[in-house]
Amino acid sequence: MTTFLLVHGAFRGGWAWGEVAQYLEAAGHDAHAPSLVGAGERVDELARVTSLAVWVDDLASYVLAHDLTDLVLVGHSQGGIVTTTLAARLPERIRCLVHLDAAVPDAGERAVDLGPGLPQLPPRDATVPPRPPVADEWLSEELAAWMAPQLTATPVGPSLDPLPGVPDGLDEHYYFCVGTPAGYPSTVTRERCDARGIPYRVLPTGHDAPLLAPELVVAELLRVAGDAR
DSSP states (O other): OEEEEEOOTTTTTGGHHHHHHHHHHHTTEEEEOOTTTSSSGGGGGGGGGEEEEEHHHHHHHHHHHHOOOEEEEEEETTTHHHHHHHHHHHHGGEEEEEEEEEOOOOTTTOOOOOSSSSSSSSOTTOOOOOOOOOSSSSSOOHHHHHHHHHHHHHHHGGGGGGOOOOOOTEEEEEEEEEEOOOOOOHHHHHHHHHHOOOEEEEEESSSSSHHOOOHHHHHHHHHHHHHHH
């Protein structure tokens, strides 16, 4: 049995990993997909998220409280800044780190540095409201309508903090999606992988892979877990 810790991206909650978690558990594994502070069912806590440490402290406490070890730690989109920092905090509990179309700043860099330059950074207590999802070749109208009422604002504070480096020797796996819009932070991550010769796999789906192609994501996670034993 493998234990998976699945961390969602901006505007989403643990619900975004629902089908992936169910498939993993049906295959005999242990899957955890908690909502970050201020997201999903924890939206009432949004005001206290003024730094990346709030998210990482809370998730580290979750790992310790559930005594999770030998983790396949997966970060989707903005969740990549959380999983990268958590891996530096608790490396002894991580089997491998999976970046799923994720923002992965270099050590000392902030998530905001992966986006277009801003003349002035917003205050730490600012939030960004969600935009209604729009159906396209990847996202059906039915799924867009299901997602819309569950989306929540995302805090700016975590994107203003520099990240630590991933511990030396920790196995990392990169995935990107065909349908990711230009300008997403993960596009910078992918460009850097290309420039540095870091291998990755491309999934034939849109950016919201856990929702759009859960069975495909599960197949890749199980492959990674097997390779990283």
